[in-house]
Amino acid sequence: MVVLGIDPGSVVTGYGVIQAKGSRMEAVDFGCIRGRSQEVASVRYARIFQGLQDLFARVRPETAAVESVFFCRNVRSAIKLGEARGAAMACLGQLGIPIYEYAPRRVKQAVVGFGGAHKQQVQAMVAKLLGLRVAPSPEDVTDALAVAICHLQAYKNIFRKARQT
Numbered sequence: 001m002v003v004l005g006i007d008p009g010s011v012v013t014g015y016g017v018i019q020a021k022g023s024r025m026e027a028v029d030f031g032c033i034r035g036r037s038q039e040v041a042s043v044r045y046a047r048i049f050q051g052l053q054d055l056f057a058r059v060r061p062e063t064a065a066v067e068s069v070f071f072c073r074n075v076r077s078a079i080k081l082g083e084a085r086g087a088a089m090a091c092l093g094q095l096g097i098p099i100y101e102y103a104p105r106r107v108k109q110a111v112v113g114f115g116g117a118h119k120q121q122v123q124a125m126v127a128k129l130l131g132l133r134v135a136p137s138p139e140d141v142t143d144a145l146a147v148a149i150c151h152l153q154a155y156k157n158i159f160r161k162a163r164q165t
Contacts, residue, residue, distance in 0.1 A: 001019070001020045001063070001152065001155065002019045002028065002059065002060065002061045002063075003019075003061060003062070003063055003064070003065060003148045003152055003155075004016070004017050004055070004056075004059075004061035004063070004064040004065070004092075004097070004148065005018065005064070005066075005146065005147035005149070005150075006052075006066045006144055006147065007140045007141075007147060008048070008066065008067070008081065008088050009081065009084055009140055010035065010041070010044055010045075010080035010081065010083065010084045011034065011035050011036070011037050011044065012032050012033070012034055012138060012140045013048050013051070013088065014030075014031075014032045014138070014139075014140030014141040014143055014144035014145075015029075015030060015031060015032065015051075015052070015055060015144045016029075016030040016141060016142075016144040016145030016147075016148050017029040017030065017055070017061055017148070018130070018152060020152050025129060025130055026130065026131070027132065027145065028059055029055070029059050030136050030141050030144065030145055031141060032138065032141055033048050034047075035047050035048070041080070041083065044084075045083060045086075045087035048084060048087040048088055049087050049088075049090065049091045052088060052091040052092065052095075056095050061097060062098075063100065063151065064097045064098070064099050065100045065102060065148055065150065065151035066085060066099060066101050066102075066147065067101070067102060067104055067107060067143065067147050068102060068103050068104075069082060069085065100154070102147055102151065102154075107122075107146050107147050108122060108146075110149060110150035110154070111125045111129070111150065112125050119139055119142075122142060122143070122146050123139070123142045125146075126145045126146050126149065
């Protein structure tokens with residue numbers, strides 16, 4: 001299974017593509033789609049949409065996992081995050097890719113084993129689980145890979161339970 005993980009942001013959207021090979025996970029591609037903070041919002045969101053289309057053409061993921069919205073104290077930031085998520089999800093929907101959403105605490109639980117883990121702990125575990133010498137940067141990339149790992153673990157658990165019944 002090839003999973004695309006996305007950590008949406010209005011200026012930096014991280015992505016990570018992971019392939020499951022038996023019990024092993026391997027990073028296929030990762031990076032970020034960057035906008036410019038001085039650009040109008042519609043241009044940044046179009047850049048996310050186009051960047052994900054280009055990524056899909058290269059790696060053809062079977063499914064996608066996106067970090068769900070979390071509590072924001074700043075309403076303006078929450079709206080921008082929601083718009084970036086919308087651009088990403090619209091692109092994936094148009095491409096016909098099934099989309100799954102995971103709360104940040106669930107992602108941390110799946111990767112580190114503790115929902116309140118710190119960013120550095122998530123980065124270290126992502127690198128370890130994927131056999132990378134160093135954690136990818138910026139954090140948006142590591143977070144996207146973590147979301148993909150979370151989905152693979154959730155999928156394996158669902159598959160395992162289905163086989164037991």
